Amino acid sequence: MKKILVANRGEIAMRVMRSCKEMGISTVAVFSEADRNAPFVKFAGEAVCIGPPASADSYLRMDKLIEVSKNLNVDGIHPGYGFLSENAKFAKLVTDEGMTFIGPRPDAIKTMGDKLAAKETVSHYNIPLVPGTDKAIVNVPEALIAAKEIGFPILVKASAGGGGKGMRTVEKEKDFEEQLTMAMNEAISAFGDGSVFIERYITNPRHIEFQVLADAHGNVVHLFERECSIQRRHQKVIEEAPSVVLTPELRETMGKCACDVARSCNYLGAGTVEFILENNTNFYFLEMNTRLQVEHPVTEMITGIDLVQEQIKIARGEKLSFIQEDIKATGHSLEVRVYAEDPMNNFLPDIGTLEKYIQPTGEGVRVDDGFEEGMAIPIYYDPMISKLITHGATRKEAIERMTKAIDDYKIEGVKTTMPFCKFAINHEAFVSGNFDTHFVPKYFTPQVLEGHDSEEEKMAAIIVGKLIVEYKGENTYAELNSEDSNWKLNRT
Numbered sequence: 182m183k184k185i186l187v188a189n190r191g192e193i194a195m196r197v198m199r200s201c202k203e204m205g206i207s208t209v210a211v212f213s214e215a216d217r218n219a220p221f222v223k224f225a226g227e228a229v230c231i232g233p234p235a236s237a238d239s240y241l242r243m244d245k246l247i248e249v250s251k252n253l254n255v256d257g258i259h260p261g262y263g264f265l266s267e268n269a270k271f272a273k274l275v276t277d278e279g280m281t282f283i284g285p286r287p288d289a290i291k292t293m294g295d296k297l298a299a300k301e302t303v304s305h306y307n308i309p310l311v312p313g314t315d316k317a318i319v320n321v322p323e324a325l326i327a328a329k330e331i332g333f334p335i336l337v338k339a340s341a342g343g344g345g346k347g348m349r350t351v352e353k354e355k356d357f358e359e360q361l362t363m364a365m366n367e368a369i370s371a372f373g374d375g376s377v378f379i380e381r382y383i384t385n386p387r388h389i390e391f392q393v394l395a396d397a398h399g400n401v402v403h404l405f406e407r408e409c410s411i412q413r414r415h416q417k418v419i420e421e422a423p424s425v426v427l428t429p430e431l432r433e434t435m436g437k438c439a440c441d442v443a444r445s446c447n448y449l450g451a452g453t454v455e456f457i458l459e460n461n462t463n464f465y466f467l468e469m470n471t472r473l474q475v476e477h478p479v480t481e482m483i484t485g486i487d488l489v490q491e492q493i494k495i496a497r498g499e500k501l502s503f504i505q506e507d508i509k510a511t512g513h514s515l516e517v518r519v520y521a522e523d524p525m526n527n528f529l530p531d532i533g534t535l536e537k538y539i540q541p542t543g544e545g546v547r548v549d550d551g552f553e554e555g556m557a558i559p560i561y562y563d564p565m566i567s568k569l570i571t572h573g574a575t576r577k578e579a580i581e582r583m584t585k586a587i588d589d590y591k592i593e594g595v596k597t598t599m600p601f602c603k604f605a606i607n608h609e610a611f612v613s614g615n616f617d618t619h620f621v622p623k624y625f626t627p628q629v630l631e632g633h634d635s636e637e638e639k640m641a642a643i644i645v646g647k648l649i650v651e652y653k654g655e656n657t658y659a660e661l662n663s664e665d666s667n668w669k670l671n672r673t
């Protein structure tokens with residue numbers, strides 16, 4: 182493979198091209214009119230504008246991507262994450278045109294992209310599933326019987342859902358029919374597929390996922406877990422590896438399950454198997470993401486393995502150069518997602534120009550970004566500015582390095598998630614490791630960020646945060662639904 186086209190933008194386009202360069206592979210960037218001055222365009226060996234800003238007119242134009250690839254004699258296409266990365270039709274088209282899709286085969290993408298099909302596929306292996314229905318709901322009275330058997334609260338999920346969208350919690354039987362109907366209608370309008378199913382709503386879970394790699398010679402390994410329980414709108418904001426709650430035994434069991442999930446769909450390349458963990462002991466398979474994950478750097482930091490290079494080698498048909506026993510984890514890594522969002526205002530996007538932009542540096546600090554000072558954050562895409570990653574010999578050191586890196590990261594012109602992240606990683610619940618997916622509704626209010634400079638105020642904020650939790654009590658379901666009520670497709 183001599184030349185790779187990256188069908189993506191921003192930090193992930195930079196990230197992929199960096200590995201290509203290290204491997205001596207030429208790179209082609211494609212960009213929309215909104216990204217003309219972006220670093221990934223300058224960094225690429227060749228760059229072609231493929232259309233107006235809207236994703237549907239540029240990054241999602243399969244015909245243009247193929248045309249550019251053919252004109253420039255591209256051998257392989259890397260889809261990054263988001264956009265066309267989980268589009269089986271695109272993967273097939275690339276292959277049919279005689280090029281290599283750097284990702285799994287179309288069948289695996291298709292199966293795993295549908296949560297019900299994925300559950301059916303893994304059911305032939307010994308993989309624990311969240312108690313729930315295994316077929317799309319067609320009949321409301323029958324679904325109610327199933328829901329009662331499972332026990333309220335339950336979660337209605339769109340089979341085609343993703344990116345934290347397409348979920349509805351139903352707390353009580355009396356709300357079931359109304360909520361179910363709304364979920365079905367929303368699933369049709371957002372994903373073009375009204376299939377929904379029911380899962381038991383796990384009250385205080387952790388999100389634990391495993392990185393897997395599978396080659397074309399039947400070898401499957403896992404690269405340990407990532408803890409991604411700190412979420413807003415069911416979407417991750419802070420990730421770490423390893424998780425503080427996995428015992429070596431549980432890690433081995435879950436890792437084996439993750440490899441079996443990959444085997445069940447004849448997986449190829451890098452993928453992520455997501456689990457939900459209850460009471461730090463029972464785990465259930467949630468879904469598989471058939472692409473490079475946003476948070477892949479924490480795995481790279483603890484294993485020393487470059488996941489993009491592995492994706493490329495696997496796509497070239499090479500055998501994995503290591504076996505499970507060779508993979509070792511060293512130290513601890515944290516990632517915070519720096520979004521142009523205002524944590525003081527419900528994490529709503531805060532788009533603008535980066536008037537000041539100075540990255541932090543230092544031992545164990547990595548910044549994966551795609552912007553420079555003076556650039557505007559386009560309104561058309563995901564508002565992620567960068568990912569700030571640290572590594573330390575211990576979790577404590579990784580947290581300290583992250584805290585300092587956040588202080589050193591100078592961003593002016595837009596609000597970012599960094600103040601929230603600094604608060605979260607230094608919060609007693611995070612530091613002690615005793616937290617779950619409800620961290621944000623439980624502990625965070627905009628007030629905790631006010632005057633976060635003085636130690637005394639910091640303590641006061643933590644105490645206020647705790648009082649709020651007690652006051653809020655069990656309100657987390659209501660909270661989830663209020664977030665869900667405005668979910669819509671925003672695949673960029």
Ligand code: ADP
Pocket residue numbers: 262263264341342343344345346416417470473474475476563670671672673
């Ligand atoms: P990760 O698990 O890699 O962190 P995210 O859930 O944050 O994944 O999604 C990664 C990217 O893919 C985001 O840009 C997200 O918006 C997008 N995405 C993935 N699946 C969907 C979907 N079905 N609908 C909308 N966006 C999606």
Ligand code: ADP
Pocket residue numbers: 311336342343344345346348380381382383384386388412415455457467468618
């Ligand atoms: P998506 O495709 O949107 O990523 P997932 O099934 O991976 O959907 O779920 C996203 C998040 O929603 C999880 O990380 C978790 O926080 C929450 N979630 C999903 N299923 C359940 C469940 N059965 N009980 C409680 N929370 C859940």
Ligand code: MG
Pocket residue numbers: 344455467468
């Ligand atoms: Mg998921």
